[in-house]
Structure formats: C-alpha cells, structure tokens
Amino acid sequence: MTWFVYRSPYHGVLGKHVRRLPDASVLDWFRRGWAEAAPDPQAWLQGELGADVYGLDTIFDEVDCRSLPKPSSMADLRKQLKRHLYVEGKVTVDEHSVRALTDDDEVPLAYYFLDDVLVTDRPGRLTYPVHGEWPLPATTGDPGDPVTTIAYSHIGDVDWDTQATVVRLPGVRLPDLGRWLRTTATWPAELTLLRGCVGPDDDLAAALDRMNRWGAWDDQELDLDGMTGDHESAHRVVLDVMAQVEGREIIPGPLGGRRPALGRIEVADHLAQAVFHIDDEFGYHQFFAFDDVWAAGHPDLAKSLRRWFANSWDPLK
Incomplete structure (x- = not known):
C-alpha cells in the first residue's frame, strides 16, 4: 500500500x-x-x-x-x-x-x-504526516524526565514552511504548564498570548478557548500591546479583548474574519491540542502541547510531530 x-x-x-x-x-x-x-x-x-x-x-x-x-x-x-x-x-x-x-x-x-x-x-x-484524524490519541506511557513540548504554527501567518515553532520546557509537565507560564515573561508571540490567556485558576483549556477567540490584530500580526509585562496586567488586556468580541460569530482575524465556533480544543492530563480557525479559505492553525508522559505512550508520533513543525517542508530532510 x-x-x-x-x-x-x-x-x-x-x-x-x-x-x-x-x-x-x-x-x-x-x-x-x-x-x-x-x-x-x-x-x-x-x-x-x-x-x-x-x-x-x-x-x-x-x-x-x-x-x-x-x-x-x-x-x-x-x-x-x-x-x-x-x-x-x-x-x-x-x-x-x-x-x-x-x-x-x-x-x-x-x-x-x-x-x-x-x-x-x-x-x-x-507517523504524524500519515496521521489524518483529529484529535490525536491522549493515552499515556511511563514518566521519564519531566519536559513539555509545545509545537504550533503561527496564527498570524499562513506560511507554514517558515512560520512554525517548537519549544521545549525541561522540568515542566502539562498539568503545571498554566501556572508555570504565569511566572514567565519573555516568549514568542503565540506563547505570550497564551500566557496572558491563562487565568488565576491555571486552566489550560480555558486559556486556549480565549486564544481561539482572540480578536486583536496589527495587520497580519498579533496585537500584544500591554501583554509583555506582569501577568496580572497581561490577563486584564486579554479580558478586555474578550469583552470587545463577546457574542460575535465572526471576529477580526489576520486575513479578515475568524469563526471561533469552528475551532476545536481538547485537553487531557498530558496532551493539549487545539486548532484555530483563521480564514474560510486558508483554514486553520494548529497548537499542540504534550509532556514526557504522553510522548512515552506515543514516541514515534511525538518525534514526527516535532519534526513536522520544525521549519522544514520535508519530513525526511
């Protein structure tokens, strides 16, 4: 075959x-x-x-x-x-x-x-390239050294070949990711947004939902004005942006209008995955966060997923 x-x-x-x-x-x-x-x-x-x-x-x-x-x-x-x-x-x-x-x-x-x-x-x-179904399986394996991997395409740009990022966080597992993000300040744009979206309850699913409904853009780039300082101030900015788009089926996006209702979010103990609708023509952007416990249960899927988002069009390169 x-x-x-x-x-x-x-x-x-x-x-x-x-x-x-x-x-x-x-x-x-x-x-x-x-x-x-x-x-x-x-x-x-x-x-x-x-x-x-x-x-x-x-x-x-x-x-x-x-x-x-x-x-x-x-x-x-x-x-x-x-x-x-x-x-x-x-x-x-x-x-x-x-x-x-x-x-x-x-x-x-x-x-x-x-x-x-x-x-x-x-x-x-x-393994990940030939996996065509959403969502990824959430079963786990035996813990190793604690580490969380975050892999995502940049939600403000449709160029997947150059606009994707993989970040490794040694010492962190997914259940602690929300709290850990709140204590940090300097990140690429998408993780700066995620950090601001995390609330005092550290609920990662709620944070991804806020990220899915983000409606502040500077042309095709995320508008993160006021979100690089302390977490409390950054979260207030997020809540203000959420209030401005509350109840709207179509919200501002990098290419025109986004439809948050078309996004999908699944958060398990050791795997978080989301897709954000960007545009009716140009589709979705993807976000995955998983730790060593999930990767132990799916080692080939984890390795190939990291490679898929590692800035090369060719997974065999």
Missing part, C-alpha cells in the same frame, strides 16, 4: 489531507496514472486522491501530449518528473517516495507519495 499526504492549509483542521492508495509502491501508482489519467488528468486525480493537488496534473498532461514512455523504475520516474512536473520549488524522488514542494502564489504547498516500507522504516519521521 502507498500513502499520499498533501500539506496544504486549504485541507482540513490539521492543514493536511491524507489518503491511502491501493498500489503496492509509489512507482505502481504513477504507472497506473500513465495508463488511466488521460484524457482528464484533473478529474482522475480528484477521484484518486480526493483533493485538487496544485500542479500534479501537469505530468499526466505531458504523458498524453508527448506520449511519454511509462517509467520502468524510480530512476526513470525521477527523470520524467524533473523534466515535466510543474513545481515552484523542488521534487525529490528516491526508491520509496516522491516529495514535492510548490506554491500557488498564495501559500507554500507540499505533497508526498510514501510507500509502506518507508513509513514502517521511518516512524519517527512519518
């Missing part, structure tokens, strides 16, 4: 679309496309993959126009794709995958064809 993953803010709350394909290998899928995609590659791809994948139809257009020979090996496929597949970035082909980076002049996009051999062999890289 083969996996297809489309990393795209247009598709789903996790910013990706995942589809299982029946073909034994990536090469088999492309060879089948050589035979079946004409005369309407876009319609064939939509049926096969369940998504309109930017630029992928161009290779099958060229198959029909140029009578390209069916590739007999991944080396043959590599030559054909590098010559005839339209991408704005790059395409990488090895024995078990095709990985392409492109963009549609609005946002970066990437797609991956991965065979089961590769996914099984590289779980610390590929």
Whole structure:
C-alpha cells in the first residue's frame, strides 16, 4: 500500500489531507496514472486522491501530449518528473517516495507519495504526516524526565514552511504548564498570548478557548500591546479583548474574519491540542502541547510531530 499526504492549509483542521492508495509502491501508482489519467488528468486525480493537488496534473498532461514512455523504475520516474512536473520549488524522488514542494502564489504547498516500507522504516519521521484524524490519541506511557513540548504554527501567518515553532520546557509537565507560564515573561508571540490567556485558576483549556477567540490584530500580526509585562496586567488586556468580541460569530482575524465556533480544543492530563480557525479559505492553525508522559505512550508520533513543525517542508530532510 502507498500513502499520499498533501500539506496544504486549504485541507482540513490539521492543514493536511491524507489518503491511502491501493498500489503496492509509489512507482505502481504513477504507472497506473500513465495508463488511466488521460484524457482528464484533473478529474482522475480528484477521484484518486480526493483533493485538487496544485500542479500534479501537469505530468499526466505531458504523458498524453508527448506520449511519454511509462517509467520502468524510480530512476526513470525521477527523470520524467524533473523534466515535466510543474513545481515552484523542488521534487525529490528516491526508491520509496516522491516529495514535492510548490506554491500557488498564495501559500507554500507540499505533497508526498510514501510507500509502506518507508513509513514502517521511518516512524519517527512519518507517523504524524500519515496521521489524518483529529484529535490525536491522549493515552499515556511511563514518566521519564519531566519536559513539555509545545509545537504550533503561527496564527498570524499562513506560511507554514517558515512560520512554525517548537519549544521545549525541561522540568515542566502539562498539568503545571498554566501556572508555570504565569511566572514567565519573555516568549514568542503565540506563547505570550497564551500566557496572558491563562487565568488565576491555571486552566489550560480555558486559556486556549480565549486564544481561539482572540480578536486583536496589527495587520497580519498579533496585537500584544500591554501583554509583555506582569501577568496580572497581561490577563486584564486579554479580558478586555474578550469583552470587545463577546457574542460575535465572526471576529477580526489576520486575513479578515475568524469563526471561533469552528475551532476545536481538547485537553487531557498530558496532551493539549487545539486548532484555530483563521480564514474560510486558508483554514486553520494548529497548537499542540504534550509532556514526557504522553510522548512515552506515543514516541514515534511525538518525534514526527516535532519534526513536522520544525521549519522544514520535508519530513525526511
């Protein structure tokens, strides 16, 4: 079997679309496309993959126009794709995958064809990419050294390839995260916002709900005026912003209007996860916080999730 993953803010709350394909290998899928995609590659791809994948139809257009020979090996496929597949970035082909980076002049996009051999062999890289369901499982394992990892895409920018952050907090576990954040002052913008959203009760779910309904923006950046000082003052700013958007179905966002009702928040003892609606076209941004207890129960998922948000379009890079 083969996996297809489309990393795209247009598709789903996790910013990706995942589809299982029946073909034994990536090469088999492309060879089948050589035979079946004409005369309407876009319609064939939509049926096969369940998504309109930017630029992928161009290779099958060229198959029909140029009578390209069916590739007999991944080396043959590599030559054909590098010559005839339209991408704005790059395409990488090895024995078990095709990985392409492109963009549609609005946002970066990437797609991956991965065979089961590769996914099984590289779980610390590929478990999260091929996981297409919300929410992540919240089961846990045995505690290790206390540490909390926070991974998130920046909610004021739709460019996931450069606008994502992973922060590690040694000595902290998730149940203590709210209280711990209240005692700190200097963080990247999203964590500065989360810190201000934490109330005196240290309720992380309530803090994420306030973050989901944030309505103060400076163009496409978070407006955090007054939130970098002491926590009490920062939380007052948050409550004031919440009061200004109370009861509104659509609130100000970085690209126009946000719909907080479309956001999702799940908080368990050792895993917090949220998706924030940013725009009807450009979708959602994601937030995960997990500690060593959750990671012990899902080591491959934890490792691959960190890598997904670590500023590279290619999880195998």
